[in-house]
Amino acid sequence: MPPHTPSHSTSSTVPPTPISITICGDGGCGKSSITLRLVRSQWTSEYDPTIEDSYSITRRIDGSVYHLSLTDTAGQEEYRGMWASSNLGADAFLLVYDITSRDSLEALGYFNDLIDMEAETRLDNAARAMKAGVSPALERGGAGSGGRTVPPVKIVAGNKCDLQESRTVPAAAGLEWSRRRGCGFMETSARLEVNIEETFALIVRRVVEARRLAGMGRMPLDSPVVTHPSTSLAIVCLSMGERTGSRVLRRLWSGGDGFWRSLRCW
Structure with a gap:
């Protein structure tokens, strides 16, 4: 008599897919609030400047399980030089600004420039990998650019959208800034828990799509996710x-x- 075959799916034995996300932006824009709302379902009105904090969470999105490694980075200008190469080695970047501060939106230019330089390095890596007959989607681990070949995903979050009476950055302005730089865009509120889970789900979907396209030998930016x-x-x-x-x-x-x-x- 043949052995009994379990009726449940073996998909539960599949390990979560790892995705690393670096969260950046000016000081006080709410990076830590967004992170803690996602990780612990908490929100605090107290501002405590962050140098760098790391968190790990697991989420099921579109039927698959993902292990998200989050790095909440320093926003104050005096700490920006402490950005480690490992921060630039992330699969995705969440660039956060405060809708009540136009300066916080402009401050994202500094981080965006660093990310774009990282993307160029990865595209060069991908070109060399394809020339050697290796799939660009098969990235090697390690900090920084290293052997990474899939360009990072960029999503901009206009935070504190609950403070409509204090808004100085219209949603259209945030969207236009993002589109000009190849970023996705959402407006969020850590306080009211608006679009927090949705933003990270969007990041995951775009990372998955970027990896898929890279495996086909196409650049992710050729076919943006709509x-x-x-x-x-x-x-x-x-x-x-x-x-x-x-x-x-x-x-x-x-x-x-x-x-x-x-x-x-x-």
């Missing part, structure tokens, strides 16, 4: 109040220059 504004925009608008938010949504989608109607990436 997302839609409905969820995050609706939540942002509802934070203004149900009646006002609904009115804003109708106006954005149906009238004027059709800017929001034509959006392909949010």
Whole structure:
């Protein structure tokens, strides 16, 4: 008699897929608040400048399990020189700014430049790998660029979207800044837990897509992942109040220059 075969799926034995994420941005923009909201479901109004903290969490997204290694980095200018090469070796970067501070959006340029230089290094690595007949998706481990061949994913988060009365950076301005630099874009609120899980799910999906394209010998930026504004925009608008938010949504989608109607990436 043949041995009994368990009826449950063996997928549970598949180890989680590792993804590393570096969180960067100006001091006080809410990087640590976003991180702690995701990791511990906590929020605090006290500002404690971070030099660097690391966290690990597991999430199931689209039926697969991922092990996320998060690095919450220093935002203060005096600490930026402490950025380790391992921070630039991440699979993805979450660039955070504060919607009540235009300066915090402009401060992202410093981090974006570093990430773009890292991306160029990885593209060079990929070109050499393809020339040697090795799949670019088969990355070697280690800190920094090393043998990494898949360009990093970049997502911009406009944080504190619950503070509508203090907003100085319109959502359209944050979106345009992001699109010009090849970044995805979301607005978040760590305090009200708006788009926190959704932002990291977006990061995971884009990393998975980048790896898939690299394995096909294509550059991820050739085929950007398209997302839609409905969820995050609706939540942002509802934070203004149900009646006002609904009115804003109708106006954005149906009238004027059709800017929001034509959006392909949010």
